[in-house]
Amino acid sequence: MRFIILFGPPGIGKGTIGKVLSEKWNYPIISTGDVLRENVKKGTPAGLKAEFFMKKGELVPDELVFETLCERIKKERSTEGILIDGFPRNIKQAHMLDGIFANNDRIILMNFISSDDVLIERLSLRRICKNCGAIYHLKNIPPKKNGRCDVCDGELIQRNDDRPEVIARRLEIFRNETRPLLDYYSKKHRVITVDANGSLEEIIKRIEEIDLWE
Numbered sequence: 001m002r003f004i005i006l007f008g009p010p011g012i013g014k015g016t017i018g019k020v021l022s023e024k025w026n027y028p029i030i031s032t033g034d035v036l037r038e039n040v041k042k043g044t045p046a047g048l049k050a051e052f053f054m055k056k057g058e059l060v061p062d063e064l065v066f067e068t069l070c071e072r073i074k075k076e077r078s079t080e081g082i083l084i085d086g087f088p089r090n091i092k093q094a095h096m097l098d099g100i101f102a103n104n105d106r107i108i109l110m111n112f113i114s115s116d117d118v119l120i121e122r123l124s125l126r127r128i129c130k131n132c133g134a135i136y137h138l139k140n141i142p143p144k145k146n147g148r149c150d151v152c153d154g155e156l157i158q159r160n161d162d163r164p165e166v167i168a169r170r171l172e173i174f175r176n177e178t179r180p181l182l183d184y185y186s187k188k189h190r191v192i193t194v195d196a197n198g199s200l201e202e203i204i205k206r207i208e209e210i211d212l213w214e
């Protein structure tokens with residue numbers, strides 16, 4: 001099976017880009033952030049625990065996230081490929097994920113890069129649907145109807161971890177704990193770096209020009 005790990009700082013557009021790739025290639029996408037937010041919304045025991053960390057921009061304990069991720073992966077194992085968004089976030093998670101790959105699985109880490117200004121702008125103008133989680137950007141991907149989701153007409157809200165003080169903490173964690181994984185992945189798996197500046201169409205075009213599974 002093929003695994004594509006979407007990797008990059010918060011706000012770079014992994015969720016938005018992942019959704020387009022998922023539809024194009026017919027690969028399901030598993031976003032640990034989305035799975036955790038669903039759990040928070042439903043008030044499950046995992047959600048209650050996760051919320052405490054998420055609202056501060058801190059990482060949720062590794063085991064809790066890994067368990068929810070594995071449950072989803074098991075369900076999708078029959079497909080040709082899977083996109084993973086938001087995992088791994090530190091070296092322990094990278095080891096955990098390596099532990100579930102089979103010998104004939106093929107793994108790519110898609111490393112998205114952009115300038116810091118682009119990240120801050122994308123994070124502060126991001127809105128998500130309270131009901132279905134669809135992602136919008138007030139300027140670049142605006143909803144058709146002000147404040148409502150195009151898909152389900154749910155209310156659009158700002159994630160409570162997209163506030164400036166929490167954003168700063170999330171970016172700091174990315175720099176200190178997550179970005180160093182690039183070194184680990186370069187040694188063990190294939191790493192492909194994608195310029196994530198510019199429009200969504202431009203980014204997708206750049207990805208389509210790459211011979212991923214050469």
Ligand code: AMP
Nearest residue numbers: 032033054057058059060065086087089
């Ligand atoms: P995201 O939607 O990927 O920006 O994730 C939102 C929040 O969920 C993060 O700031 C963390 O609190 C939590 N989270 C998501 N994925 C992970 C992970 N792999 N490990 C720990 N916490 C995570």
